[in-house]
Amino acid sequence: xxxxxxxxxxxxxxxxxxxxxxxxxxxxxxxxxxxxxxxxxxxxxxxxxxxxxxxxxxxxxxxxxxxxxxxxxxxxxxxxxxxxxxxxxxxxxxxxxxxxxxxxxxxxxxxxxxxxxxxxxxxxxxxxxxxxxxxxxxxxxxxxxxxxxxxxxxxxxxxxxxxxxxxxxxxxxxxxxxxxxxxxxxxxxxxxxxxxxxxxxxxxxxxxxxxxxxxxxxxxxxxxxxxxxxxxxxxxxxxxxxxxxxxxxxxxxxxxxxxxxxxxxxxxxxxxxxxxxxxxxxxxxxxxxxxxxxxxxxxxxxxxxxxxxxxxxxxxxxxxxxxxxxxxxxxxxxxxxxxxxxxxxxxxxxxxxxxxxxxxxxxxxxxxxxxxxxxxxxxxxxxxxxxxxxxxxxxxxxxxxxxxxxxxxxxxxxxxxxxxxxxxxxxxxxxxxxxxxxxxxxxxxxxxxxxxxxxxxxxxxxxxxxxxx
Numbered sequence: 341x342x343x344x345x346x347x348x349x350x351x352x353x354x355x356x357x358x359x360x361x362x363x364x365x366x367x368x369x370x371x372x373x374x375x376x377x378x379x380x381x382x383x384x385x386x387x388x389x390x391x392x393x394x395x396x397x398x399x400x401x402x403x404x405x406x407x408x409x410x411x412x413x414x415x416x417x418x419x420x421x422x423x424x425x426x427x428x429x430x431x432x433x434x435x436x437x438x439x440x441x442x443x444x445x446x447x448x449x450x451x452x453x454x455x456x457x458x459x460x461x462x463x464x465x466x467x468x469x470x471x472x473x474x475x476x477x478x479x480x481x482x483x484x485x486x487x488x489x490x491x492x493x494x495x496x497x498x499x500x501x502x503x504x505x506x507x508x509x510x511x512x513x514x515x516x517x518x519x520x521x522x523x524x525x526x527x528x529x530x531x532x533x534x535x536x537x538x539x540x541x542x543x544x545x546x547x548x549x550x551x552x553x554x555x556x557x558x559x560x561x562x563x564x565x566x567x568x569x570x571x572x573x574x575x576x577x578x579x580x581x582x583x584x585x586x587x588x589x590x591x592x593x594x595x596x597x598x599x600x601x602x603x604x605x606x607x608x609x610x611x612x613x614x615x616x617x618x619x620x621x622x623x624x625x626x627x628x629x630x631x632x633x634x635x636x637x638x639x640x641x642x643x644x645x646x647x648x649x650x651x652x653x654x655x656x657x658x659x660x661x662x663x664x665x666x667x668x669x670x671x672x673x674x675x676x677x678x679x680x681x682x683x684x685x686x687x688x689x690x691x692x693x694x695x696x697x698x699x700x701x702x703x704x705x706x707x708x709x710x711x712x713x714x715x716x717x718x719x720x721x722x723x724x725x726x727x728x729x730x731x732x733x734x735x736x737x738x739x740x741x742x743x744x745x746x747x748x749x750x751x752x753x754x755x756x757x758x759x760x761x762x763x764x765x766x767x768x769x770x771x772x773x774x775x776x777x778x779x780x781x782x783x784x785x786x787x788x789x790x791x792x793x794x795x796x797x798x799x800x801x802x803x804x805x806x807x808x809x
Contacts (some may be wrong), residue, residue, distance in 0.1 A: 341416045341417055341420075341780055342420060342525075343416055343420065343422055344420045344424065346365075346420075347417065347424060347455055347524070348371050348422045348424070348517075348521075348686045350521075350524050350686065351371075351505065351517060351521050352371065352372060353372060353373070353374035356374060356375065356376075356377075357374070358372040358373060358374060358375060358476075359372070359373050359375050359513075360372055360373075360438040360519055361373050361428055361515075361516065362660045363410075363427045363430070363694075364429070364430040364449075364657075364659065364660050364661060364694055364695050365427075365430050365647070365648045365649055365657060365658045365693075365694040365695075366648060366694055367479065367694065367698070368427075368694050370424070370427045370428050370517060371428075371517050371570055373516040373517055373520070373539055374491055374520075374539050375539070375540060375541070375545070376464065376538045376539050376540040376544060377540060378540070378543055378544060378547050379490075380538055380540065380544075381508070381510075381538045381544050381547055381548060381551075383541065384508045384536040384538050384552075384581070385508055385551060385553050385554065385629075387478060387532075387533035387534060387536060388479045388506035388508055388533060388534065388535075388582040388785050389478075389479055389506070389535035389553055390533055390743040391506055391531055391532065391534040391634060392476070392478060392479060392504075392505065392534065393508035394531070395501075395505075395534055396504035396506060397529060398504070400457070400502070400569055400767070401418060403453075403501065403502055403504065404452075404453035404502060405453075405531060405690075406501075406530060407449050407450075407498060407501060407502060407747065408449070408450060408453050409529040410449055410528075410529045410624060411445075411446040411450050411453070412446075412529070412736065413525050413526065413528050413529050414442065414445050414446045414449065414476040414522070414526070415446050416741055417525050417542045418439070418442045418443065418446075419439075419801075420500070420521075421442045421445075421490065421518070421521055421525065422439045422441070422442045422523065423438070423480065423809065424517060424518055424521055424603070425438045425442065425489070425490060425518045426438040426649035426650055426657075427516065427649065427650065428489075428515050428517050429486065429487070429489060429515050429649075429655045429657075429660055430613075430649055430657040430658040430659070430660050430694075430695070431612055431613070431649055432647075432648075432649040432650075432651070432654040432656065432657050433649060433650060433652060433686070434653075434654070434655055435653055435654075435656075436607065436611050436612070437612065437649070437655065437657070438577040438649060439467035439616070441488060441491045442489055442490060444491045445490050445491055445494040446476060446776045448491070448494045448779060449494060449498045449692050450501050450734045450799050451498075451541055451777035451778060451793075452501075452502045452777070452797075452798070453498075453502060454685030455502075455794060455798055456570040457503075457798045457799065459471045459473045460470065462806075463729045466669060468475065468808070468809075469808075470806055470807070470808040470809075471806070471807050472804055472805070472806055473675075473804070473805045473806075473807060474798070474799055474802030474803065474804055474805070475504075475802055475803045476503055476504030476505050476802065476803070477503075477505050477555035477556050477801065477802065477803055478505060478506070478553075478554075478555040478556065479505065479506045479508060479553055479554050479555055480496070480497075480500040480505045480506070480507045480509055480554070480556050480558060480801065481507075481508055481510070481548040481549065481551070481554040481555075481556070481557045481558070482496035482497055482500070482508070482509045482510070482558045482559075483509075483510045483545055483548065483549075483559045483560070483561065483563045484509065484510070484511050484512060484553035484555075484560055484561075485512055485613060485617075485661050486495065486512035486515040486606040486661070487615040487616060487617070487643065487717075488616070489511060489515040489518045489519050490518050490519065490522045490611065491517050492560050493511070493523075493792070494522075494523060494616060495560075496509070496558040496560075496694070496792075497509065497526075497535060497794055498803045499708070499792070499797045499798050499801045500667075500799070501530070501534070501535065501556070501802070502596070502614065502679060502798060503798055503801040503802045504802075505555075505556075506534045506535070507534070507535050507536075507538075508531070508536055508538060508546050508548065509523060509535070509536065509537040509538070510537075510538050510539075510544055510548055510553070510670035511537060511539055512561075513539075513541060513659055514660055515660070516537075516539040519537055519539075520638040520725040521537060523535060523536070523537040524761070526716060530769065531669065541645060544617055544771050546568075547574055547654060547754060549568075549569045549572035549573050550572045550573065550575060550576065551576075551577050551648045553576075553733055555578065555579060555727055556574075556578055556579035556580065556581070557569055557573055557578055557579075557580050557581075558580075558581045558792075559580070559581070559582050559583070559584075560584075560617070560671055561583075561584065561653060562584065562585050563584040563585040563604045563741070563787070564787050566582045566788060567638075567791065568712070570582075572728070579800075581782075581789075581790030581791070581792060581800055582616065582787075582788035582789055582790060583743070583782065583788045583790075583792065584617075584741075584743075584783060584785070584786060584787050584788035585617065585715050585741055585743075585786070585787060586617045586618055586619075586621070586715065586741050586742075586743030586783065586787050587621050587622060587714070587715045587741050588618055588619060588620050588621050588622070588715075588743060588744045588745055588746070588772065588773075589620075589621075589622045589623075589624060589674070589683060589735070589736035589745045589746075589762070589764075589771075590605070590608065590609075590622070590623045590635055590745065590746040590747075590748065590772055591607075591726075591729075591732045591736060591745075591746070591748065591758060591763075592623065592624065592625040592626060592629065592732070592746050592749075593626045593729070593747065593748060593749040593751075593754065593758065594626035594628045594629055594746040595739070595749055595751055595754075595805070596629065596633075596658065596748045596749050596750060596752045597739070597750060598629055598632040598633045598635070598636045598637075599632075599636050600790055601636075601638075601748050601770065602631075602633070602636035602637050602639065602640045603617065603640050604770065604771055604772070605620065605623065605633075605637055605640075605748070605768065605772075606637060606640045606641055606644070608620040608746065608768075608771065608772030608773055609621070609721045609772070610624070610641070610644070610656065610699060610719055611773060612717065613646075613656045613657050613658070613718065614668075614717065614718045614719040614720065615660060615664070615718060616773060617743055617777070618743050618744040618766070618772075618773045618781075618809060619772070619773055620721070620746060620772040620773065621645065621715060621716060621717075621721070622712050622722060622724065622735075622736070623721060623722065623724065624724050624725075624726050624732045624735060624736060625723060625725060626725075626726060626727075626732075627725045627726065627727055630703075630723075630725045632703070633723070633749070634683055634703050634723055636641055636703055637701060638683050638684050639700060641684055641685075641699045642684055642699075644656055644661070644699060646699065646719075647696075648694070656719065656720070657696075657717055657725045658696045658697075659674045659692045659695040659697055660695070660696065661721075661746070662695055664717060664718060665688075665695040665697055665718075667716065667717065668697050668700075668716055668717070668719070668720050669697065669717070670710075671690065671701075671710050671711040671714060671716050671720065672685075672686050672702065672711065672720050673783060674709065674710045674711060675702045675705055675709055675710075675711040675722065678706065679704075679706070680699070680702050680703065680705035680709065680711075680722075681702070681703045681704040681705075682700065682703075682711050683700060683701040683702065683703050683723075684698075684700060684701045685697075685698035685699050685700030685719070685720070686700045686702070687696070693740045697719055697720070698719070699719045700719060700720040700721070701720075701721055701723060702720065702723065703715070703723045704725070705722045705723070705724060706724075707724050707735050707738070708739060709722065710779075711714060712724065713739065715741070715792065718728035729758060732776065733758065733761045734760060736762055736763075737761075737762060737763045740784060740785055740786045741783070741785055741786050741787045742762075742763045742764040742765060742784035742785040742786075742787050743764060743765055743766075743783040743787035743788070744764050744765065744766045744767070744768065744773060745759075745762045745764040745766075745767045745768075746767065746769070746770075746771065746772040747762070747768075747770075748769075748770055749769075749770070752769065755769045755770070756769065763784055764783075764784055764787075765781065765783040765784045765787065766781060766782075775793070777793050777794070778793065778794050779793055779794055780792070780793055780795075780796040780797065781793050781796050
């Protein structure tokens with residue numbers, strides 16, 4: 341186990357250009373991140389290309405054993421990783437935040453290691469025998485976001501390594517230290533060159549997307565950047581898994597119990613202070629229980645402490661960067677100016693350090709308001725009243741994104757029938773955003789394509805080969 345100071349020392353750049361990373365809660369310096377170049381990327385790709393064949397030659401069992409050792413390494417260093425994550429990203433240690441995220445890293449590693457993917461017999465009729473096998477792709481490029489930098493990186497690399505690939509990771513420029521530290525810890529148990537991290541700017545990401553030695557890009561981030569990656573990757577016909585922007589709808593049916601669902605609604609919307617792709621971002625509530633849901637949700641939200649992440653009492657933190665703070669502030673102000681009713685929050689304190697935006701609930705808002713139609717990606721939830729289920733489904737399906745959605749009801753059969761009408765990659769019942777390493781996850785419409793997690797996630801990191809005969 342390394343101390344926090346040891347971890348920062350281990351990832352500190354030995355030479356070259358650096359960039360200071362600041363704590364979004366306090367403005368204090370967290371550490372220096374390397375500013376890697378395209379030349380650094382080329383060296384990492386070369387090393388990965390050299391290391392991959394020997395790794396691919398190992399059995400699935402041997403590769404899984406290495407992933408289990410890597411999970412052990414994460415757990416040995418869990419507290420130090422969580423403290424670094426809290427300072428760099430802003431999320432508190434407690435609640436579904438920094439310690440939770442580091443724990444998820446080891447959980448996803450262990451699940452990828454333990455998931456079976458046997459050859460599948462598709463025809464065996466006495467004359468023809470055909471099987472599908474999945475072979476390694478080669479070198480995977482993994483481009484991650486700033487909101488869950490460690491966990492989403494693990495989502496990308498764990499199945500890729502399990503399937504016999506090498507991986508080159510490009511972290512967000514906002515949160516490189518967390519990913520540098522995570523890769524440092526993982527590499528204590530992995531072959532040299534197999535997994536590397538290149539902490540560079542947009543030119544590094546662009547080169548990774550077009551690089552002829554990269555067989556697949558996995559990307560989590562905005563739809564606009566995803567479209568750019570599609571274009572960049574076209575020249576080499578790369579495989580892609582894209583988890584892009586979302587603006588998830590939740591529909592509360594009239595038979596739901598407002599008090600019983602209020603806390604789960606809150607965390608569905610405000611996990612990671614709302615900075616989650618598959619968070620609840622538009623809440624549609626039947627008019628018969630609209631006021632009751634607003635009241636109960638406001639009670640829960642008002643009791644959740646927000647502040648500096650290293651304070652053990654807090655469960656909500658700042659927005660990670662000023663650009664995101666400005667987006668949330670603009671959208672809430674647009675809602676207020678339209679005549680919508682602000683139930684809670686909406687008035688950030690001027691002059692305080694950090695990018696803190698208060699937990700905000702907005703009622704009596706039109707479905708065409710920008711706070712509803714644009715992804716806010718922060719702690720501001722619009723609550724829209726509806727009269728009929730048909731109306732709610734139409735509004736939920738009215739945007740060009742469809743990552744997740746949820747239906748809230750005391751009647752599971754009714755909830756499932758409504759869920760089947762919603763255009764989203766995942767629809768949860770009486771919960772929202774509950775991802776599971778065993779259950780496939782991916783988006784619909786402009787929220788991306790490709791599946792992650794479980795058996796389908798492993799298949800997506802392999803090349804299907806049919807052996808017929």
